[in-house]
Amino acid sequence: AAGVIQSPRHLIKEKRETATLKCYPIPRHDTVYWYQQGPGQDPQFLISFYEKMQSDKGSIPDRFSAQQFSDYHSELNMSSLELGDSALYFCASSSTPGTPTEAFFGQGTRLTVV
Amino acid sequence: GQNIDQPTEMTATEGAIVQINCTYQTSGFNGLFWYQQHAGEAPTFLSYNVLDGLEEKGRFSSFLSRSKGYSYLLLKELQMKDSASYLCAVKWDYKLSFGAGTTVTVRA
Numbered sequence A: 001a002a003g004v005i006q007s008p009r010h011l012i013k014e015k016r017e018t019a020t021l022k023c024y025p026i027p028r029h030d031t032v033y034w035y036q037q038g039p040g041q042d043p044q045f046l047i048s049f050y051e052k053m054q055s056d057k058g059s060i061p062d063r064f065s066a067q068q069f070s071d072y073h074s075e076l077n078m079s080s081l082e083l084g085d086s087a088l089y090f091c092a093s094s095s096t097p098g099t100p101t102e103a104f105f106g107q108g109t110r111l112t113v114v
Numbered sequence B: 001g002q003n004i005d006q007p008t009e010m011t012a013t014e015g016a017i018v019q020i021n022c023t024y025q026t027s028g029f030n031g032l033f034w035y036q037q038h039a040g041e042a043p044t045f046l047s048y049n050v051l052d053g054l055e056e057k058g059r060f061s062s063f064l065s066r067s068k069g070y071s072y073l074l075l076k077e078l079q080m081k082d083s084a085s086y087l088c089a090v091k092w093d094y095k096l097s098f099g100a101g102t103t104v105t106v107r108a
Helices: none
Strands: A005-007 A010-013 A019-024 A031-037 A044-050 A053-057 A064-068 A074-078 A087-094 A109-113 B009-013 B018-024 B032-037 B044-049 B053-057 B060-065 B070-075 B084-092 B095-098 B102-107
Touching: A005 A087, A010 A019, A019 A087, A019 A109, A031 A074, A031 B095, A044 A064, A044 A074, A044 B095, A074 A087, B009 B018, B018 B032, B018 B084, B018 B102, B032 B060, B032 B070, B044 B053, B044 B060, B044 B070, B070 B084
Parallel strands: A010 A109, B009 B102
Antiparallel strands: A005 A019, A019 A074, A031 A044, A031 A087, A044 A053, A064 A074, A087 A109, B018 B070, B032 B044, B032 B084, B053 B060, B060 B070, B084 B095, B084 B102
16 A cells, blocks of 8 residues: 655755755645654654645744645755754645544654754 | 643563553544654554544554543553554644653563
8 A cells, every 4th residue: 555655765964954855645645744753752743734735833943844735745845954953754644634534654754964 | 732641661571461541632632543653763553543432453452531531552462573662642633743652661
């Protein structure tokens, strides 16, 4: 069965550079969530999209932005990278928010800022 | 906020049973999930509950009481490979929020 696909799997950037992370949800899933997980921490909600519109916002820095495209894939854009942005970034997808439904995660992108 | 509380750590012996409790704020509740996560890997979906009662899936069972804002994950016949972090996550409309996770260590 198709799963949530994230790319790239690993990314190394220097401070002040820009990074773009991509997420391809499970087919027919219209909701995408982005999470940041630092070492030894629980996943922190960044932002979510439903039907290409931002649906909720968590602890996402102003340096980050995201969008969901017409094919439902989503991109997280991170600018002016800082050392503290080094983390695992997960994307999850589900269908029909507001109704109980399972949410599945991609394998994550490990971002290292040096 | 939407507080989700679960114990930080639990240790059990191979073959034993462990119960991980999770409490959460009830307003706006729309489903509760349990995920297993090994270090450096993505959370893996284990179960979800939206109605009161027990859901059983092999060695794993999950229980929900909506009125009490309470759930537990029951791991039976523990195996060494079950050593991992177990995340309780609650869905409120467009957000899926996680607890801090419970690290389960299985000893021989």
